[in-house]
Amino acid sequence: MILRGKAHKFGDDINTDYIISGRYKFKTLDMDELARHIMEDLDPEFYSKLEPGDFIVAGRNFGCGSSREQAPLALKHAGIAGVIAKSFARIYFRNSINNGLLALICDTSEIRDGDLLEVDPMAGTVKDVTRGIELKSRSIPPIMMEILNEGGLVSYIRKNKGFDRSRVS
Amino acid sequence: MGKTISEKIFSAHAGRDVSAGEIVIIQPDSMMAQDGTAPLAIRSFQQMGGASPKYPRRISLVIDHNAPSPSRAVSNLHGIMRDFAREHNIKLFEIGEGVCHQLMVESGQAFPGGLVIGADSHTCTYGALNCFSTGVGSTDLAAAMLTGELWFMCPETLKVCFKGKPKEGVFAKDLALAMVARIGADGASYLALEITGEAIEEMDIDGRLTISNMAVEVGAKTGLMLADERTLDFLKGRTDERFEPVFPDDDAAYRDEVIIDCSEVPPMVAYPHQVDNVSPVEGVEGIKISQGLIGTCTNGRLSDIRVAARILKGRKVARGVRLIVAPASREVFGGSLKEGLIDILVEAGACIVPPGCASCVGTHQGVPGDGENVISTANRNFKGRMGNPEAFIYLASPATVAASSVTGKITDPRVML
Numbered sequence: 001m002i003l004r005g006k007a008h009k010f011g012d013d014i015n016t017d018y019i020i021s022g023r024y025k026f027k028t029l030d031m032d033e034l035a036r037h038i039m040e041d042l043d044p045e046f047y048s049k050l051e052p053g054d055f056i057v058a059g060r061n062f063g064c065g066s067s068r069e070q071a072p073l074a075l076k077h078a079g080i081a082g083v084i085a086k087s088f089a090r091i092y093f094r095n096s097i098n099n100g101l102l103a104l105i106c107d108t109s110e111i112r113d114g115d116l117l118e119v120d121p122m123a124g125t126v127k128d129v130t131r132g133i134e135l136k137s138r139s140i141p142p143i144m145m146e147i148l149n150e151g152g153l154v155s156y157i158r159k160n161k162g163f164d165r166s167r168v169s
Numbered sequence: 170m171g172k173t174i175s176e177k178i179f180s181a182h183a184g185r186d187v188s189a190g191e192i193v194i195i196q197p198d199s200m201m202a203q204d205g206t207a208p209l210a211i212r213s214f215q216q217m218g219g220a221s222p223k224y225p226r227r228i229s230l231v232i233d234h235n236a237p238s239p240s241r242a243v244s245n246l247h248g249i250m251r252d253f254a255r256e257h258n259i260k261l262f263e264i265g266e267g268v269c270h271q272l273m274v275e276s277g278q279a280f281p282g283g284l285v286i287g288a289d290s291h292t293c294t295y296g297a298l299n300c301f302s303t304g305v306g307s308t309d310l311a312a313a314m315l316t317g318e319l320w321f322m323c324p325e326t327l328k329v330c331f332k333g334k335p336k337e338g339v340f341a342k343d344l345a346l347a348m349v350a351r352i353g354a355d356g357a358s359y360l361a362l363e364i365t366g367e368a369i370e371e372m373d374i375d376g377r378l379t380i381s382n383m384a385v386e387v388g389a390k391t392g393l394m395l396a397d398e399r400t401l402d403f404l405k406g407r408t409d410e411r412f413e414p415v416f417p418d419d420d421a422a423y424r425d426e427v428i429i430d431c432s433e434v435p436p437m438v439a440y441p442h443q444v445d446n447v448s449p450v451e452g453v454e455g456i457k458i459s460q461g462l463i464g465t466c467t468n469g470r471l472s473d474i475r476v477a478a479r480i481l482k483g484r485k486v487a488r489g490v491r492l493i494v495a496p497a498s499r500e501v502f503g504g505s506l507k508e509g510l511i512d513i514l515v516e517a518g519a520c521i522v523p524p525g526c527a528s529c530v531g532t533h534q535g536v537p538g539d540g541e542n543v544i545s546t547a548n549r550n551f552k553g554r555m556g557n558p559e560a561f562i563y564l565a566s567p568a569t570v571a572a573s574s575v576t577g578k579i580t581d582p583r584v585m586l
């Protein structure tokens with residue numbers, strides 16, 4: 001499956017407070033409501049610019065800061081197809097995979113805001129159609145791949161009735 | 170090849186030899202969620218088809234981030250936690266008991282050689298007690314509550330050595346900020362820290378917790394220290410766990426080593442809006458402030474309140490400045506009352522709020538106004554962190570915050586000590 005969407009470019013150290021502010025996340029478990037406020041402190045218009053299937057493209061350390069899982073969840077509910085970054089903070093990275101939201105690690109320097117991207121999650125490739133370049137993402141541990149393929153940790157646990165020990169070490 | 174503290178703790182929990190880079194499925198000794206993360210964890214738990222937690226006694230739920238509740242919506246989220254705790258016989262810390270991390274430490278959930286997870290990024294704090302503790306998200310916590318276990322990657326380790334003695338007026342927080350400045354906001358991503366050195370050996374537990382608390386500010390999984398007499402003293406009467414302190418082998422493999430000469434560290438301030446944007450206090454002196462915050466899981470402990478009281482004794486908070494003080498726990502609050510510290514703070518014009526997160530996370534109890542500068546003892550100064558993206562947050566030690574509250578502008582505390 002190839003995902004096609006526009007790139008929304010951000011810089012380094014995009015923390016989870018920026019992704020979804022504590023002002024909102026404490027109030028509700030309604031992720032569609034939270035989705036309307038993503039990235040608001042960086043760009044108040046961000047949500048209105050989005051189209052379903054778009055990508056967030058960032059620099060280093062995406063998702064640093066608080067452990068709030070509302071961050072990847074709100075992105076997912078806003079219709080973001082995935083985040084492509086030079087690196088991710090570890091709790092965010094786990095949370096993203098646990099919620100079935102694609103998180104790809106690759107050198108995003110060349111991608112510009114508004115570029116059209118074609119992403120193949122299984123192959124781990126990112127094609128910047130606008131610029132005519134193809135990037136390869138770093139592979140992730142097999143257990144994370146399995147969780148992602150199940151659509152997240154909830155379905156993984158339901159299916160395996162726990163963690164599948166046979167698949168690690 | 171020898172082993173780091175992390176590798177030893179992971180090996181002991183896995184029941185086999187584990188080295189950095191390996192993935193293991195192991196059982197944490199305890200787990201925690203707070204009111205910002207627990208409702209989602211409980212929902213995921215239910216979606217996983219969870220009937221009851223595997224080890225209810227290993228779980229703690231804490232209502233601290235938004236406590237007492239400022240709204241009907243929040244009260245209903247708190248209700249989800251209370252119901253879950255009642256139904257499954259789980260420990261629940263109520264409003265006013267304190268910040269989750271301080272409570273985990275005081276109630277003996279973290280001990281040398283232990284493995285603790287918490288649905289809060291500053292769970293790394295208990296590394297100061299030689300315990301591998303790390304933050305996870307709500308769904309990871311839900312899986313751990315349900316199955317009693319979780320998958321981890323055993324991290325590589327960055328050694329951080331605080332050599333030499335800090336100068337008078339330089340506190341654990343200043344050293345923590347120096348560490349963050351040196352390593353950078355993602356300089357230790359996915360790594361564990363082993364924090365050592367003369368300055369740490371001489372430091373009280375409160376100060377050690379301050380430094381380990383900020384391990385996540387350099388991206389680290391945890392900020393481990395060695396257990397010594399002070400650690401054992403602190404834990405006496407808090408836990409019945411038969412723990413064994415864990416030491417790294419001499420020939421353990423480290424990713425790298427960072428050495429910080431404490432004798433050269435002045436009082437430090439982190440500039441808005443990045444925690445690794447750190448400057449010696451001289452560089453920012455004179456910036457006008459509207460609000461001070463002394464508290465949080467970084468600096469709300471008894472020794473922090475003591476130093477604030479030392480500075481505020483016989484002085485007044487400047488006109489036009491609000492100083493908010495939030496003791497990190499009821500135990501700290503009680504101790505501060507007994508020592509007469511609260512009297513001093515109130516006399517000076519401080520506003521004492523209940524033990525908990527207070528205005529740290531921007532939901533209540535002191536959201537700053539547009540264009541205002543805040544000086545805080547917290548660990549994060551992101552834009553919007555305290556609830557207003559138009560405000561500016563500076564981070565410093567309790568001494569620097571107290572001194573700045575007296576003058577109304579950022580001030581080197583050494584002139585008042």
Ligand code: SF4
Nearest residue numbers: 268465466526529530
């Ligand atoms: S005091 Fe602040 S940083 Fe610490 S747990 Fe509470 S909200 Fe988080």
